[in-house]
Amino acid sequence: MVESVKKSGPGPGQEARPARTDRALDPLDLFDVRSELSEDEALVQDTVARFVDDQVLPVIRECFEQHRFPQELIPEIAALGLFGSSIEGYGCAGLNSVAYGLICQELERGDSGLRSFVSVQSSLVMYPIHEFGSDAQKDRWLPAMARGEAIGCFGLTEAHGGSDPASMKTHARRQGGDWVLNGSKMWITNGTIADVAVVWARTDEGIRGFLVERGMPGFSAPEIENKMSLRASVTSALFFDNVRLPESSVLPGVSSLRGPLSCLSQARYGISWGPIGSAQACLQEMLAYTETRVLFGSPLSHKQLIQVRLADMARRITAAQLLSLRLGRLKDAGRLHPTQVSLAKWNNVRMALDIARDCRDMLGGSGISAEYVPVRHMLNLESVITYEGTESVHQLVVGKELTGVSAF
Numbered sequence: 366m367v368e369s370v371k372k373s374g375p376g377p378g379q380e381a382r383p384a385r386t387d388r389a390l391d392p393l394d395l396f397d398v399r400s401e402l403s404e405d406e407a408l409v410q411d412t413v414a415r416f417v418d419d420q421v422l423p424v425i426r427e428c429f430e431q432h433r434f435p436q437e438l439i440p441e442i443a444a445l446g447l448f449g450s451s452i453e454g455y456g457c458a459g460l461n462s463v464a465y466g467l468i469c470q471e472l473e474r475g476d477s478g479l480r481s482f483v484s485v486q487s488s489l490v491m492y493p494i495h496e497f498g499s500d501a502q503k504d505r506w507l508p509a510m511a512r513g514e515a516i517g518c519f520g521l522t523e524a525h526g527g528s529d530p531a532s533m534k535t536h537a538r539r540q541g542g543d544w545v546l547n548g549s550k551m552w553i554t555n556g557t558i559a560d561v562a563v564v565w566a567r568t569d570e571g572i573r574g575f576l577v578e579r580g581m582p583g584f585s586a587p588e589i590e591n592k593m594s595l596r597a598s599v600t601s602a603l604f605f606d607n608v609r610l611p612e613s614s615v616l617p618g619v620s621s622l623r624g625p626l627s628c629l630s631q632a633r634y635g636i637s638w639g640p641i642g643s644a645q646a647c648l649q650e651m652l653a654y655t656e657t658r659v660l661f662g663s664p665l666s667h668k669q670l671i672q673v674r675l676a677d678m679a680r681r682i683t684a685a686q687l688l689s690l691r692l693g694r695l696k697d698a699g700r701l702h703p704t705q706v707s708l709a710k711w712n713n714v715r716m717a718l719d720i721a722r723d724c725r726d727m728l729g730g731s732g733i734s735a736e737y738v739p740v741r742h743m744l745n746l747e748s749v750i751t752y753e754g755t756e757s758v759h760q761l762v763v764g765k766e767l768t769g770v771s772a773f
């Protein structure tokens with residue numbers, strides 16, 4: 366897997382960038398963050414960028430419009446080694462955290478839905494199985510998930526309040542040598558297409574994680590219809606009606622909220638990188654558009670107000686890039702603090718959402734058409750700012766760090 370990433374050689378990566386050649390700086394990377402990357406990290410970025418340019422961008426708009434997840438891309442994502450890319454062994458690529466961040470950034474340049482799919486598989490399913498699972502669970506699921514032959518989902522949120530997972534009602538009770546699971550989960554990415562669900566439930570022994578397999582009697586996972594966001598991603602409800610589970614389906618390594626929360630930290634880390642890609646896609650399109658859109662006798666790009674708006678986008682993207690790179694280096698050095706992840710997720714998703722909305726406006730009426738990327742990214746980012754901790758939740762995490770007081 367690593368080899369497939371490494372041997373594919375430097376790809377175009379930047380090929381969809383604006384055609385102008387007189388620029389001293391890359392408008393999508395004004396501080397040349399790219400030069401801070403190792404050769405391997407740059408290669409990973411180029412390889413994923415090429416995949417997105419060649420295979421994602423040609424289909425994603427139609428998928429979004431049709432409310433369809435492009436399942437046909439799964440084999441190629443697996444072949445590139447993008448599932449569980451941070452895990453060593455089990456057929457996984459064993460890449461560092463910066464490389465994982467770059468994978469998220471490039472995928473989200475295509476679409477947040479595709480990045481969500483990979484985030485869930487990698488950070489919310491493979492990570493807990495690797496971290497808290499038995500040897501048998503790891504052997505059974507991790508290689509198959511790395512190959513894209515098994516898909517996973519992560520069930521934590523419940524309909525009565527996702528921001529407060531400690532209030533979960535889904536529960537499992539021991540019965541004979543088995544467990545019996547009852548309850549429901551809401552807003553679960555990949556739910557309907559998942560072969561295995563990591564489900565967090567209250568038990569007499571604390572909060573435990575269960576591996577619930579598709580087709581088990583009493584388990585259903587209907588897709589949530591009519592979403593106006595992440596339309597190229599599957600989102601589902603999960604229902605458990607006396608689902609009987611053997612002891613071997615419990616993740617043995619954790620029995621508290623630390624289990625799901627540590628998964629969220631992994632996923633939020635990747636999510637902090639992803640929206641940089643959405644914002645770059647929007648700015649890139651605006652640079653091209655404002656060069657050719659002539660109003661009041663000159664191109665929009667010649668207007669001071671437009672330049673201020675474009676410059677402000679570049680400023681915010683640059684800050685987010687530097688923040689994420691620093692976050693990745695801290696993570697790889699084993700010095701990451703969850704509050705830093707909260708600050709980065711809050712900053713970078715807000716940055717991208719504001720940029721996508723502003724680009725939508727700068728396109729005028731055309732901005733509401735999916736022919737241009739901003740409105741799709743804007744609608745997607747409305748989910749990204751809500752899931753994995755809403756913006757308010759991350760603000761409260763940072764507030765608690767500053768004051769020592771929990772204001773939840």
Ligand SMILES: Cc1cc2nc3c(=O)[nH]c(=O)nc-3n(C[C@H](O)[C@H](O)[C@H](O)COP(=O)(O)OP(=O)(O)OC[C@H]3O[C@@H](n4cnc5c(N)ncnc54)[C@H](O)[C@@H]3O)c2cc1C
Nearest residue numbers: 519520521522526527528552553554748752753755757773
């Ligand atoms: C497309 C999509 C995919 C998702 N995928 C998954 C998944 O794969 N697995 C999973 O488990 N979950 C998933 N989620 C759920 C997501 O994590 C939750 O939606 C999120 O945590 C918010 O929970 P909620 O929707 O219940 O909102 P609530 O928790 O009810 O929040 C409502 C509002 O109250 C605010 N709020 C909450 N607490 C406070 C407070 N203390 N003070 C002030 N304001 C507060 C929030 O910021 C928000 O504005 C997904 C959601 C979406 C939209």
